Amino acid sequence: MLRWLSIFFLTVTALWQASASVVLRGRVTDYSGEPLEGVTVSLGTGRGATLTDAKGMYRLTTADTDTLRASFRLLGYREERRTLLHPQGEMVISLRMRPDERELEEVTVTDIRKRTDAMERLDAREYGRRAGDPTGGSVEAMVATLPGVAGAGELSGRYSVRGGSYDENTVYVNGVEIYRPMLVASQQAEGLSVVNPEMTASVGFSSGGFAARYADRMSSVLDVAYRRPQAFEGSATVSMMGGALTLGQGSERFAQLHGVRYKRNTSVLSTSDTKGEYDPDFFDWQSCLSWSPSRRWRVEAFFDANLNTYRFAPADRNTSFGTLDDAHRFKVYFDGCEHDRFNAFTGAATVGYTTGNTDLSLQLSGFRTDELVAYDISGEYWLDQAGSELGAGRYAEHQRNRLKATVLSALFQGTTRLSSHRLLYSLGVKREHTEGRVSQWERRDSAGYSLPLAPDALRVYFALRGNHDVSASLVSAVVQDTWQRQTSAGFWNVTGGIRATHRSSSGEFLVSPRLEAGLVPAGAPQWAFRLAGGVYYQLPFYREMLLRREISPGEYVTEVNGDVRSQRSLQIVGGADFNFRAFDRPFKFSAEAYYKALSKINPYEVENLTVTYLGRNAASGHVAGLDFKLFGQFVAG
Numbered sequence: 001m002l003r004w005l006s007i008f009f010l011t012v013t014a015l016w017q018a019s020a021s022v023v024l025r026g027r028v029t030d031y032s033g034e035p036l037e038g039v040t041v042s043l044g045t046g047r048g049a050t051l052t053d054a055k056g057m058y059r060l061t062t063a064d065t066d067t068l069r070a071s072f073r074l075l076g077y078r079e080e081r082r083t084l085l086h087p088q089g090e091m092v093i094s095l096r097m098r099p100d101e102r103e104l105e106e107v108t109v110t111d112i113r114k115r116t117d118a119m120e121r122l123d124a125r126e127y128g129r130r131a132g133d134p135t136g137g138s139v140e141a142m143v144a145t146l147p148g149v150a151g152a153g154e155l156s157g158r159y160s161v162r163g164g165s166y167d168e169n170t171v172y173v174n175g176v177e178i179y180r181p182m183l184v185a186s187q188q189a190e191g192l193s194v195v196n197p198e199m200t201a202s203v204g205f206s207s208g209g210f211a212a213r214y215a216d217r218m219s220s221v222l223d224v225a226y227r228r229p230q231a232f233e234g235s236a237t238v239s240m241m242g243g244a245l246t247l248g249q250g251s252e253r254f255a256q257l258h259g260v261r262y263k264r265n266t267s268v269l270s271t272s273d274t275k276g277e278y279d280p281d282f283f284d285w286q287s288c289l290s291w292s293p294s295r296r297w298r299v300e301a302f303f304d305a306n307l308n309t310y311r312f313a314p315a316d317r318n319t320s321f322g323t324l325d326d327a328h329r330f331k332v333y334f335d336g337c338e339h340d341r342f343n344a345f346t347g348a349a350t351v352g353y354t355t356g357n358t359d360l361s362l363q364l365s366g367f368r369t370d371e372l373v374a375y376d377i378s379g380e381y382w383l384d385q386a387g388s389e390l391g392a393g394r395y396a397e398h399q400r401n402r403l404k405a406t407v408l409s410a411l412f413q414g415t416t417r418l419s420s421h422r423l424l425y426s427l428g429v430k431r432e433h434t435e436g437r438v439s440q441w442e443r444r445d446s447a448g449y450s451l452p453l454a455p456d457a458l459r460v461y462f463a464l465r466g467n468h469d470v471s472a473s474l475v476s477a478v479v480q481d482t483w484q485r486q487t488s489a490g491f492w493n494v495t496g497g498i499r500a501t502h503r504s505s506s507g508e509f510l511v512s513p514r515l516e517a518g519l520v521p522a523g524a525p526q527w528a529f530r531l532a533g534g535v536y537y538q539l540p541f542y543r544e545m546l547l548r549r550e551i552s553p554g555e556y557v558t559e560v561n562g563d564v565r566s567q568r569s570l571q572i573v574g575g576a577d578f579n580f581r582a583f584d585r586p587f588k589f590s591a592e593a594y595y596k597a598l599s600k601i602n603p604y605e606v607e608n609l610t611v612t613y614l615g616r617n618a619a620s621g622h623v624a625g626l627d628f629k630l631f632g633q634f635v636a637g
Contacts (some may be wrong), residue, residue, distance in 0.1 A: 380394050569597070
């Protein structure tokens with residue numbers, strides 16, 4: 001009888017302990033919100049342990065206790081510990097793990113990242129420390145060294161890609177589309193780059209075949225992400241041309257990064273052929289703020305103020321040309337001055353929410369530019385040959401061009417992870433308003449005669465005027481899916497999507513299907529192949545819509561052509577990368593072939609940095625080419 005009572009007592013006790021259990025569950029991510037797989041979750045010796053799955057989820061059951069101590073461990077991340085007092089029932093612990101930043105003295109990375117999409121990743125901060133270009137190591141100067149990219153000059157951040165104009169390139173900073181001043185006509189007056197290289201964390205650049213998530217441009221995409229500081233940091237640079245200061249601070253919930261730059265090109269401009277008094281001032285202030293009030297919510301803000309002033313009073317210019325036997329010299333004496341102002345402001349706020357495998361965000365952004373180009377310059381010139389005067393004359397130039405543009409945008413975007421798929425969808429609304437004022441003329445006098453010659457009137461050689469206000473609204477929607485999977489053939493990366501845009505001013509409805517695929521073969525992992533294609537449009541902005549009409553010889557007026565349609569480009573891009581070792585160092589050889597079928601082209605002329613469009617769709621054409629690049633450590637390290 002005593003034995004049966006003991007068995008009954010033990011059974012009841014075991015059932016009671018089993019019923020009095022604690023269930024611990026949750027989700028573990030990194031600081032960017034990406035799930036962490038393989039995190040070891042343990043409750044102490046004898047209490048059990050488990051690992052997180054591909055979604056970062058875990059579930060662990062243990063017996064009831066007064067105090068429960070949970071630890072979370074993953075190689076490369078700091079161990080996180082949590083203590084629960086008097087736990088009961090089902091408890092939820094979700095957290096973000098910090099990277100464990102430790103210096104490993106004897107680790108050597110010998111491989112190179114395999115590129116399986118249209119976006120090439122660049123190291124902007126490393127380039128900025130080593131570059132000797134006058135822009136101070138700007139991201140745009142680094143992009144201009146890539147195959148198929150041509151820079152506008154050593155003082156400029158403008159570049160053209162595979163036959164396109166300066167206006168056909170999109171720039172994003174932290175997901176915010178960045179606009180440049182539009183009336184800048186020369187490299188000397190351009191100022192600072194739109195991207196601060198000291199604040200940059202990652203740079204992606206595509207010279208064609210980019211995904212549907214990026215806005216309607218025909219040539220390229222530059223996608224820049226600024227870093228999120230983990231602790232206090234700072235840097236400062238000073239040179240004869242200016243300086244820069246960067247400060248950052250970060251914690252578990254809040255991070256901030258600020259950058260201030262100042263630049264003067266006086267020392268460089270004083271060596272040009274045109275002598276005079278150069279007084280440029282270029283100032284830029286950028287700030288990034290990030291706040292995570294909880295594990296699901298995040299708030300981010302971005303601000304950029306770009307203030308550029310260019311003042312110039314020319315004195316004289318000497319230009320020599322010809323041959324040793326037929327030498328010529330062109331001498332000009334100037335009077336007057338130029339005073340330009342280019343002020344641009346960009347601001348954006350983003351609210352994000354994470355639930356399960358879905359990330360949602362709402363971004364509100366605004367851009368404002370206030371630009372003025374004003375100069376009155378006259379000159380007297382002599383052309384001689386070996387001391388003999390060949391000709392003389394005078395001319396005068398006047399210009400008062402003003403531009404004010406405002407762009408307001410709202411973008412809702414979501415990302416959902418489903419097994420090996422990553423689904424992206426977005427809906428955007430944009431409002432553009434531009435106020436343009438054009439007033440410029442040029443008078444020429446040759447050997448005492450005004451050109452064009454008129455016996456009863458004083459005529460100018462060239463005159464242009466216009467007064468326009470242009471507004472437009474745009475609605476765009478994007479659906480895109482990225483599929484990544486390791487198969488017996490190798491690693492596949494396929495992205496397909498479609499972009500639809502409606503523009504109110506022209507009534508256009510544009511549909512842009514785009515597809516890109518990449519493969520790293522299992523039998524030859526040193527190779528990476530990619531193929532991309534799609535339809536791309538260039539939506540007309542203020543300058544593309546201006547049409548010049550001649551009302552008398554040499555006298556023109558500008559008109560807004562509301563019938564201008566978006567330029568279209570059908571692109572096919574194929575490429576391959578080969579990774580190898582030479583001289584005991586890593587190298588990569590890349591080759592890429594491309595073809596663009598262009599239609600509804602709006603022809604343009606380029607003079608220095610000024611792009612003047614014809615103002616109507618008047619041509620078609622094609623662009624084809626083959627780019628090669630050899631990248632590696634020609635010198636160790």
